[in-house]
Amino acid sequence: MTKLKVGLLGGGSWGTTVASLVARNAPITLWARNPDTVRDINENQRNSKYLGDAQLPPKLRASHDIHETVADADVLVMAIPSQNFRAVLKEVKKHLRPWVPIISLTKGLELDTRMRMTEIINQVLPGHPVGVLTGPNLAREIMDGQAAASVLAMADKVILSELQKIFKSGLFRVYTNDDVLGCEIAGVLKNIIAIAVGMGDGQGAGDNTRAALITRGLAEITRLGVAMGGRPETFAGLAGMGDMIATCTSPQSRNRHVGIELGKGRSMEEISAEMFMVAEGAKSAPAVMALAREYQVEMPIAEDVYKVITGESSALRAFRGLLRVDAGAESEPG
Ligand SMILES: NC(=O)C1=CN([C@@H]2O[C@H](COP(=O)(O)OP(=O)(O)OC[C@H]3O[C@@H](n4cnc5c(N)ncnc54)[C@H](O)[C@@H]3O)[C@@H](O)[C@H]2O)C=CC1
Ligand SMILES: O=C(CO)COP(=O)(O)O
Numbered sequence: 001m002t003k004l005k006v007g008l009l010g011g012g013s014w015g016t017t018v019a020s021l022v023a024r025n026a027p028i029t030l031w032a033r034n035p036d037t038v039r040d041i042n043e044n045q046r047n048s049k050y051l052g053d054a055q056l057p058p059k060l061r062a063s064h065d066i067h068e069t070v071a072d073a074d075v076l077v078m079a080i081p082s083q084n085f086r087a088v089l090k091e092v093k094k095h096l097r098p099w100v101p102i103i104s105l106t107k108g109l110e111l112d113t114r115m116r117m118t119e120i121i122n123q124v125l126p127g128h129p130v131g132v133l134t135g136p137n138l139a140r141e142i143m144d145g146q147a148a149a150s151v152l153a154m155a156d157k158v159i160l161s162e163l164q165k166i167f168k169s170g171l172f173r174v175y176t177n178d179d180v181l182g183c184e185i186a187g188v189l190k191n192i193i194a195i196a197v198g199m200g201d202g203q204g205a206g207d208n209t210r211a212a213l214i215t216r217g218l219a220e221i222t223r224l225g226v227a228m229g230g231r232p233e234t235f236a237g238l239a240g241m242g243d244m245i246a247t248c249t250s251p252q253s254r255n256r257h258v259g260i261e262l263g264k265g266r267s268m269e270e271i272s273a274e275m276f277m278v279a280e281g282a283k284s285a286p287a288v289m290a291l292a293r294e295y296q297v298e299m300p301i302a303e304d305v306y307k308v309i310t311g312e313s314s315a316l317r318a319f320r321g322l323l324r325v326d327a328g329a330e331s332e333p334g
Contacts, residue, residue, distance in 0.1 A: 007073030015079030031069035054143040082108025107187035108280035109287040136246030153183035182230025191281030193217030194247040198259020298333035
């Protein structure tokens, strides 16, 4: 057990799951804005709304008080969806001690600014070491005790190896990486490809189609990530290919679910109205397309997804379009 105190913000499915993992290694308080969630965690060792009847460790404490959670934290972990991330960080600023490392679990971009979460942290709380924990990590499966691997990425190797001890456990292998940008943007971009794969699945596409979309999708997200400064090998690792496989094939993925429903011909408004959990790919798609334009990277799959989400095209038309385009060299877009 390390003595480092951890404060984790965000009482949804992934925040609660990571808090449960950390509780094995370090004292942790989870801040949730919903008082019912706080009560459920503290009294029943459950977060029924997000994780059904999964049993949480008795050592995990939840709080409704952000000051209490953050004021004496030695490490801050952020599990707030991307569009609300900045607002919560601003709240944190008043309470957090200087130099406390901040780890983001969030896989999205801020719509208005196109910024990654670590960029927002640097802007709102300059001077704090920042990192991301990312990889093929579907929350429900980890709560069910299935083995998984993840990547903790930070520039500072000394802090990185200290923080690795907080997250890792027998069934949760945590690898380290210093390519923060690559790991972070891979986690954002794979969500859009998962929507594309879902769109195919929703229309009854086969396994070959899924494999083609995953492979071509990985190629296009790698092109953008590398143009932005990420390393190609990051996209071939857990944060890239690993997370693509998990998200694009799992019935648990919210992004793939959105794609399946779009594939059935439903609109984004209808699908969102029925979901209470976040599907970051749908939220971040416009920011991703703006980045693709800025870096002059062609992303035909992401562009089709964007057009279907905005109602400019239908899943059926997008799918036919993907098949109609003449294939060139495998190393080229398209
Ligand atoms: N669920 C999963 O399997 C995984 C999720 N992620 C990422 O983790 C991030 C969080 O996702 P989940 O926990 O799954 O989402 P979720 O939809 O299950 O829960 C989101 C939580 O954030 C809270 N929240 C939203 N706005 C807030 C605000 N302004 N103040 C306080 N709390 C607020 C909600 O109340 C809810 O508890 C996302 O970026 C997601 O892509 C990453 C890996 C795995
Ligand atoms: O990031 C995830 C798995 O690694 C979770 O994916 P979804 O948000 O699509 O459920």
